[in-house]
Amino acid sequence: MFNPRLLREIRARFHHVAKCPYQGARAYFENAGGSLRLKTAAKVAAKLSELPDNQGRDNPASHALVRMIETGRRDMMEFLGAAHNDKAGGRVFVGESGTECLFRVIRAAMLGAPAGGRALGGALEHPATRSAARQWAAHAGREYHVIAHDPQTCALGAADYRRALTADTRVVTVIQTSPVAGVSVDVAAVCREVRGIAPDCFIIVDGIQHAPHGGVDVKALGADAYAVSGYKIFSRHNYGFAWVSKRLAELPHDKLDGTAADHWELGTRDTAAYAAFSEVAAYLDWLGAHFTKSAGRRARLLAAGEAIVAHEKHLIEAMLRGCRSKKGLTEMPKVIIIAGADNPRREGLVSLAVRGVPSAQVVRALSERGVRVHIRKNDYFSANILDPLHMTDCVRVSVCHYNSEAEVARFLGAMEEIVGG
Ligand SMILES: Cc1ncc(COP(=O)(O)O)c(C=O)c1O
Numbered sequence: 001m002f003n004p005r006l007l008r009e010i011r012a013r014f015h016h017v018a019k020c021p022y023q024g025a026r027a028y029f030e031n032a033g034g035s036l037r038l039k040t041a042a043k044v045a046a047k048l049s050e051l052p053d054n055q056g057r058d059n060p061a062s063h064a065l066v067r068m069i070e071t072g073r074r075d076m077m078e079f080l081g082a083a084h085n086d087k088a089g090g091r092v093f094v095g096e097s098g099t100e101c102l103f104r105v106i107r108a109a110m111l112g113a114p115a116g117g118r119a120l121g122g123a124l125e126h127p128a129t130r131s132a133a134r135q136w137a138a139h140a141g142r143e144y145h146v147i148a149h150d151p152q153t154c155a156l157g158a159a160d161y162r163r164a165l166t167a168d169t170r171v172v173t174v175i176q177t178s179p180v181a182g183v184s185v186d187v188a189a190v191c192r193e194v195r196g197i198a199p200d201c202f203i204i205v206d207g208i209q210h211a212p213h214g215g216v217d218v219k220a221l222g223a224d225a226y227a228v229s230g231y232k233i234f235s236r237h238n239y240g241f242a243w244v245s246k247r248l249a250e251l252p253h254d255k256l257d258g259t260a261a262d263h264w265e266l267g268t269r270d271t272a273a274y275a276a277f278s279e280v281a282a283y284l285d286w287l288g289a290h291f292t293k294s295a296g297r298r299a300r301l302l303a304a305g306e307a308i309v310a311h312e313k314h315l316i317e318a319m320l321r322g323c324r325s326k327k328g329l330t331e332m333p334k335v336i337i338i339a340g341a342d343n344p345r346r347e348g349l350v351s352l353a354v355r356g357v358p359s360a361q362v363v364r365a366l367s368e369r370g371v372r373v374h375i376r377k378n379d380y381f382s383a384n385i386l387d388p389l390h391m392t393d394c395v396r397v398s399v400c401h402y403n404s405e406a407e408v409a410r411f412l413g414a415m416e417e418i419v420g421g
Pocket residue numbers: 032033097098099100126128175177178179206207208209229230239240
């Protein structure tokens with residue numbers, strides 16, 4: 001867990017940490033719906049929105065914008081661990097959202113891989129990859145197979161992929177962490193299985209829920225694409241970005257005639273997206289410097305990731321087992337914890353239901369007690385997790401590293417009132 005002074009410094013760097021401008025004081029546990037925003041990221045985005053200038057002109061403002069875009073791209077590459085990825089080459093591109101980036105990458109892989117064969121995904125996935133894979137596999141005339149996870153633990157492992165893989169598997173999608181169950185997949189192990197059976201298969205990773213909760217290392221994963229959303233990682237809406245390997249980047253895809261074979265950005269980009277992410281990288285660099293003496297920025301980014309993991313693990317344990325004289329969720333008999341309380345792959349959130357109380361009512365009661373959480377319903381976003389459990393809804397309580405144990409205690413106190421002990 002972060003020491004109290006560092007946690008205060010961390011919290012001071014974000015907007016609206018303890019107070020919502022519309023509601024007043026509240027503990028924010030809706031991080032999987034959108035993280036708090038770094039003050040520096042909001043500031044640079046606001047500043048850039050004042051400028052009339054466009055990129056690619058011979059004037060000082062335009063040169064500055066181009067420099068910010070280049071810096072932003074380098075920062076994204078470094079954050080992803082792709083900066084020195086000589087073997088795979090590859091590049092990042094910015095799109096309108098994580099979903100849009102994933103659709104474009106999956107479409108290119110489905111249409112560009114050698115004809116025939118099949119595509120494979122996991123039932124744990126968000127519809128961003130599942131819908132794209134289903135739709136574009138059909139267009140490409142490939143069979144699309146979805147591997148079921150264990151409904152009770154939400155586990156989906158390399159062995160599950162191994163059983164489903166065939167030598168003619170052309171495209172595989174993997175989610176690193178489920179935004180509904182909060183359970184992560186060992187993506188590196190899945191990639192090893194895929195490469196062992198179908199070495200040329202394109203592997204596309206949805207890292208959107210994982211990226212704010214620990215380090216990313218695409219080089220170590222061995223995938224072909226990895227997507228991130230700006231608003232989930234401390235910056236802003238209206239952009240997502242994806243890293244694509246050289247061989248995937250050069251597959252036919254939407255692009256303007258005359259641009260390079262691996263060019264993916266379509267039209268004029270908002271410089272603020274790149275500049276805001278540079279502020280995210282600078283923040284993580286600052287945070288990581290508290291945990292390593294390394295002179296290398298990548299090492300500091302990874303150190304920040306490890307420290308985030310440790311702090312969030314503490315918060316989740318406090319939520320499950322209790323803290324500051326408040327009972328934990330596991331001590332509340334009416335509370336059902338999706339994916340189980342003793343789940344070693346839990347990351348960043350707890351989804352729960354209260355026996356006999358509709359989740360909408362729990363969300364409202366928590367809100368009245370100054371705790372922001374979110375309902376997940378059995379709809380196209382969350383049915384993959386809730387349906388196999390025969391559940392209609394659940395309450396998602398999602399943490400981030402700037403949350404405190406005191407906020408967890410506030411949540412637990414409110415839950416105790418709601419569930420009646
Ligand atoms: C795991 C995951 N994938 C994809 C998405 C979609 O991202 P975006 O809203 O940037 O399109 C989300 C958003 O909640 C998500 O959690």
